[in-house]
Amino acid sequence: MTATASENTGKKLIALTFDDGPSYYTQGLLDGLKERGAKATFFIVGSRVKAYDETIRRAYAEGHEIAQHTYDHPALTTKTDDQIRWQVNYTDELLDECLGMDMDYLLRPPYGDQNSRVLSVIGCPAVIWSIDSCDWVSLNQYSVRDTIVNQAFDGAIILVHDIHRTSIPGALMAVDILQDWGYEFVTVSELYRRRGVTMEDGVKYYSCKPNGTDYGAVEAPEICSRVVPGGCEVSIYGADGAEIYYSTDGSFPNQKYTSTVFISETTQFRAVAAFGLNRDRSPVTETTVEVKLLETPILRSAGGFFYLESLVEGMKIHYTTDGSVVSMKSPLYSDPIPWFTGTVQCFGTTDGGSSPVETHHVSESGNIFADISPDRWYFAEMDRAVSLGLLKGEGNNVYAPEEKLTRAAFATLLYRVAEAKGVDCELLQEQSPFTDLLPETWYSEAILWAAEREVLLGYPDGSVRPEEEITREQMCVMLCRLLKYIGQDLPEAEPEFTDANEISSWAYASVGSICATDLMHGNGNGTFAPMATATRAEATAVLLRLYEHLS
Ligand code: NI
Numbered sequence: 001m002t003a004t005a006s007e008n009t010g011k012k013l014i015a016l017t018f019d020d021g022p023s024y025y026t027q028g029l030l031d032g033l034k035e036r037g038a039k040a041t042f043f044i045v046g047s048r049v050k051a052y053d054e055t056i057r058r059a060y061a062e063g064h065e066i067a068q069h070t071y072d073h074p075a076l077t078t079k080t081d082d083q084i085r086w087q088v089n090y091t092d093e094l095l096d097e098c099l100g101m102d103m104d105y106l107l108r109p110p111y112g113d114q115n116s117r118v119l120s121v122i123g124c125p126a127v128i129w130s131i132d133s134c135d136w137v138s139l140n141q142y143s144v145r146d147t148i149v150n151q152a153f154d155g156a157i158i159l160v161h162d163i164h165r166t167s168i169p170g171a172l173m174a175v176d177i178l179q180d181w182g183y184e185f186v187t188v189s190e191l192y193r194r195r196g197v198t199m200e201d202g203v204k205y206y207s208c209k210p211n212g213t214d215y216g217a218v219e220a221p222e223i224c225s226r227v228v229p230g231g232c233e234v235s236i237y238g239a240d241g242a243e244i245y246y247s248t249d250g251s252f253p254n255q256k257y258t259s260t261v262f263i264s265e266t267t268q269f270r271a272v273a274a275f276g277l278n279r280d281r282s283p284v285t286e287t288t289v290e291v292k293l294l295e296t297p298i299l300r301s302a303g304g305f306f307y308l309e310s311l312v313e314g315m316k317i318h319y320t321t322d323g324s325v326v327s328m329k330s331p332l333y334s335d336p337i338p339w340f341t342g343t344v345q346c347f348g349t350t351d352g353g354s355s356p357v358e359t360h361h362v363s364e365s366g367n368i369f370a371d372i373s374p375d376r377w378y379f380a381e382m383d384r385a386v387s388l389g390l391l392k393g394e395g396n397n398v399y400a401p402e403e404k405l406t407r408a409a410f411a412t413l414l415y416r417v418a419e420a421k422g423v424d425c426e427l428l429q430e431q432s433p434f435t436d437l438l439p440e441t442w443y444s445e446a447i448l449w450a451a452e453r454e455v456l457l458g459y460p461d462g463s464v465r466p467e468e469e470i471t472r473e474q475m476c477v478m479l480c481r482l483l484k485y486i487g488q489d490l491p492e493a494e495p496e497f498t499d500a501n502e503i504s505s506w507a508y509a510s511v512g513s514i515c516a517t518d519l520m521h522g523n524g525n526g527t528f529a530p531m532a533t534a535t536r537a538e539a540t541a542v543l544l545r546l547y548e549h550l551s
Helices: 028-036 055-062 081-099 114-120 141-151 165-180 188-194 379-387 406-421 444-454 474-488 507-515 537-550
Strands: 012-019 040-044 065-068 155-159 181-183 221-228 233-235 243-247 261-263 267-275 285-289 298-302 307-309 318-322 342-350 358-362
Touching: 012 165, 012 188, 028 055, 028 165, 040 055, 055 081, 055 141, 065 081, 065 188, 081 114, 141 155, 141 165, 155 165, 165 181, 165 474, 221 285, 233 243, 233 267, 261 358, 298 358, 379 537, 406 444, 406 537, 474 507, 474 537
Parallel strands: 012 040, 012 155, 012 181, 040 065
Antiparallel strands: 221 233, 233 261, 243 267, 267 285, 298 307, 318 342, 342 358
């Protein structure tokens, strides 16, 4: 991807640098540089970072290099080693905090003042200059322009200060002229990187004259995606030797890219190729990767075969039956699969979209479960309840075993047991007496049946609140009422639990009777947890005991 060195040797490169800012004038300078496609380097004074944090972030986002100029601009040769370190490290911290990244910064010693001691202490490359615009002396835009233009040479580093009003138009006029003469304005790091010169800590740099090498500007990375099960896999390709950073939240790309990124929803990617995040970097590439998530295929069993079906037109279904992870390379479904006990994993694709992967477990009795794995404690019980017709899924083999039990779900379970045991299940009236019970819901019949037999009571306000979670003591009460309706004699017993005092008075006798009948149990640690809500799986276990009890 990188242009070879020989192709580019003709480019004249020059580095504009701005010291002592940012200031009130810097935003205007950034506008001018942006208009001209010119890059610059800002040697920022630490004490100004907080007041101009927005300006610094803008400069960085627009591809300029952020560098440092100590905290409060002392002549470093007059400072102790510790004082120098503090000046440099504290400014480094302030810039990191401002930009939200941990980065390295080039340093320019104030006044260009340094010696071998200073250079050994700063711990980074020291950038001096080869052309001084003398803008702070002239305070005249034409003088600034002429001073720069008259001394310009290929590889020069130009010193300007963005704290003087006249320096901004002066520098921009110089950019116009030098661009006409074929100069490309680059950051200091880009100047050295392109000419193959490695900048070293504690070394002074004044200019970087042409040496026959130009690696060229860093090209923007390419963002590619391909459909995989349940989403897309995104790959980012950048220039040889460059690091790639990306973001998915609209911020500046600052997450290091190391391998493909999986996404399951449409995502905006931004990426940059860089030789160090604060050094020479490419323009930002921005791409929205569309994810078209489709309905998962349905697994159905009939007549000794499994059928994989999809409502999505043109969907191709990949599947495995050996427990291995399904992928785009897995076999395509065409003919019914002979019945077996084990695992069917599948997903579907169309052009540009895919469904999530679904894993279906087939029990020995031939029931299919998409959300219950055979290693769960309740697998056998739920399997039995399904075989007995007491439990029906929510479609596509989903049973939601860990979901909290609602009044509607428990009423439905009781209704099915009653049905299976030949208990009278006829509805006396078709009209619902409840304000919040819609007809034609999966539970409306069961709730009406339970209400007519006073197994489930409505609330005084006329509601029956089918979606409300049901507590364990409420389960006991409903079980008692059902058994009484059937005409069963229930033993009277005290609930023998350490938290028996937490049982509501209206439920106390029911909890005692139901536990004495062995339909429900304590928690093993001597408690009953009357106010807890059971899961659908726990309720299924209770239901099977009721089924046995009624035999
Ligand atoms: Ni300065």
